[in-house]
Amino acid sequence: MTPIRRSLPLLGLAAASALVLAGCASGSAAGDEGKLSVVASTNVYGQIAEEIGGGLVEVTSIVTNESQDPHSFEASARDQLTISKADLIIENGGGYDAFVDALIESSGSEAPVITAVEHSHDWPENDGHAEESADDDTHDDTHDDTKDDDAHEDGADHDHDHDHVEGFNEHVWYDPHTIVHVAEEIAEELSELDPGNAATYAANVETFAAGIEELESSLADVAAAHGGAQAFATEPVPGYLLAAAGLEDVTPAAFSEAVEEGQDVPPATLLESLKVIDSGEVRVVITNAQTAGAETAQIVGEADGRGIPTVAFSETLPEDQTYLSWMQANIEALKDALDA
Incomplete structure (x- = not known):
């Protein structure tokens, strides 16, 4: 794998996608199975979504192996089709996986988008994390991602301007505290999309959060x-x-x-x-x-x-x-x- 670290344009994607998308209506890619379709930029976020959604979701991760570098990943028309049918999209943000934003724009997807970097204490636009007390082991801190209230309801309102931010380390999946908040938002979004199974999503994120606490204890x-x-x-x-x-x-x-x-x-x-x-x-x-x-x-x-x-x-x-x-x-x- 080469170490090139630049987000490349979706070369020829618009032309190719016209053929792939012809005759394909948007909606849940897993609709025939009655499952919510979740699309993640990498298998890191895809696996977390699987933990929270369990058998109620069908997860597709776009980048899945070590030969694919999200910084320079070239998306395909198939990836655009996948995004167009997503019920929920999960990206890292911060310029790391900018191809997702390009796919959302080109596909016209209005699915809610979870952007992991917005949950980091270090994210420049995030001043909503309250300081946690030393004895707080529940991760139930005051958390505000500085998003518009309507962002969860309509992906079109989501701000996809996630270029690399100078001085910010965008590799937030190596921060367990950030990830527990990402998992909580996944549970919230799935519950909004599928209210009848909200209790299952809540239980799954509680189990996941317990695992995060074990990581933090080890650290x-x-x-x-x-x-x-x-x-x-x-x-x-x-x-x-x-x-x-x-x-x-x-x-x-x-x-x-x-x-x-x-x-x-x-x-x-x-x-x-x-x-x-x-x-x-x-x-x-x-x-x-x-x-x-x-x-x-x-x-x-x-x-x-x-x-x-x-x-x-x-x-x-x-x-x-x-x-x-x-x-x-x-x-x-x-x-x-x-x-x-």
Whole structure:
């Protein structure tokens, strides 16, 4: 997989979709089965939707494997057809999966859209999270996504202007606290679409939230044992998880930004980064399993030479994993590296 990090246009999509969509009425793609159709940009959000919707929903994830990079994914006419029939759409936002916004616009979909970044404490437009008390273990904080009240009712009112925001880490699925709010909104939207099964959706999100609490407990254990330890992340992908684990990310910003954008790391920045590794203070190096480059390989080689453990994280859900089991495995891998 190449490390190119730019959202590409939907080349030829309009012309191709005219053929695919001809004679196809919009509505639920799973309507014949009586299930709600949920479309997610990646299998990360798709799996979370499956946890909340259970057997009452039919989930389609557009990006599903490690060879597909949401930053540069080229959508097809088939993807547009899928979006056009969705009852609910889930995207990451923040410029990460901009192809979803293009598909919504080109398909004319009016389905409600859940945008995960809007649930992050760090999202620039989100000032609605109230500070939680130290003993609050229910995640029932005051939460306002700064959306118009009508946004849930009509996808056409949803603001799809989700370009990359300078200084904001859009990889919010590595933040369990953000994800529990995304799951809550999924349950709310499904309940509005299917009021008769609202109790089932509420019970499912409660179970999911309990799993999130276990993740946060594991992260707290890592922070208690290794808080303040230095970590070097070749890309900002796992930034939220590192912060929740109490680690200090000492990666030069120019290094991780260049790698994420698929650009060459400036020689001075590479030299600075190698000095950070050689300092003897870095306890773990984190890489992105879905990208590779000469500079990343050089950092890993330097870390190996100094006996510094390297852990690879990914952007899509591995096969046969749930979101919760995947995050727990990531936390355990991080803990094992720090314990080494």
